[in-house]
Amino acid sequence: MTYSPSTNGKLPDTMPIFPLEGAVLLPGGELPLNIFERRYLAMVDAALGQGRWIGMVQPRQNQGDKEDGIQTLFSIGCAGQISSFSATKDNRYFITLTGACRFSITTELEQADGFRRIKPDFTAFEDDLEPEPLDxxxxxxxxxxxxxxxxxxxxxxxxxxxxxxxxxxxxxxxxxxxxxxxxxxxxxxxxxxxxxxxxxxxxxxxxxxxxxxxxxxxxxx
Structure with a gap:
């Protein structure tokens, strides 16, 4: 199933995040993902019902960077919309995220079904929606x-x-x-x-x- 990514003039007030080292989403980019962990299957289900938004953000590489047992994250990530989705018989999801706009993490919310959620702040990155062209x-x-x-x-x-x-x-x-x-x-x-x-x-x-x-x-x- 494919979708046409569109902000409809509005970016999300809250969204789930997918912390994944080495996997960076950029505005205008497309990131294919193979989802198989139960908590991230639940994350995709939640995103599909709430505008299809997921925030990609990298965890900090130092494994000692943890707070209350939860790995700390870089403060800046990128919000993407699910632009394609398919489910397999062995309970996997194959999705593609299309990058829309970067964000900074203002608040991390209580986890839902094992996945992390945040309140993003897009204020500093609104130019991502209409980037300056290269000469x-x-x-x-x-x-x-x-x-x-x-x-x-x-x-x-x-x-x-x-x-x-x-x-x-x-x-x-x-x-x-x-x-x-x-x-x-x-x-x-x-x-x-x-x-x-x-x-x-x-x-x-x-x-x-x-x-x-x-x-x-x-x-x-």
């Missing part, structure tokens, strides 16, 4: 970095399709798909604007390619 030079620099990185890594891409992808969706999909560390993905999420996120992404792609090249050189010697 020609910025977009060209992004494609240069992508081609260099993917070419060095031995991957290919459908460049015609990417050329026709809107700026925010292109940056989101590349930032989410590339194998960056959780802290690096969090930095991309927290970038102040689409333009700033693009600059960070270009820098990370160039650094990753440089690091891989150095690793190969050391291995040869």
């Amino acid at each position: 020609t030079r910025q977009r060209a620099d992004l494609f240069r970095a992508l081609k260099d990185y993917l070419g060095w890594s031995g991957y290919d891409a459908d460049w015609d399709a990417l050329e026709n992808t809107p700026d925010h969706a292109l940056v989101a999909s590349m930032a989410m798909a590339c194998p960056f560390a959780p802290a690096e993905k969090q930095a991309l999420l927290e970038a102040s604007s689409l333009v700033t996120r693009t600059r960070c992404l270009v820098t990370m792609l160039d650094m990753a390619r440089h690091d891989e090249a150095e690793t190969v050189d050391h291995a040869r010697h």
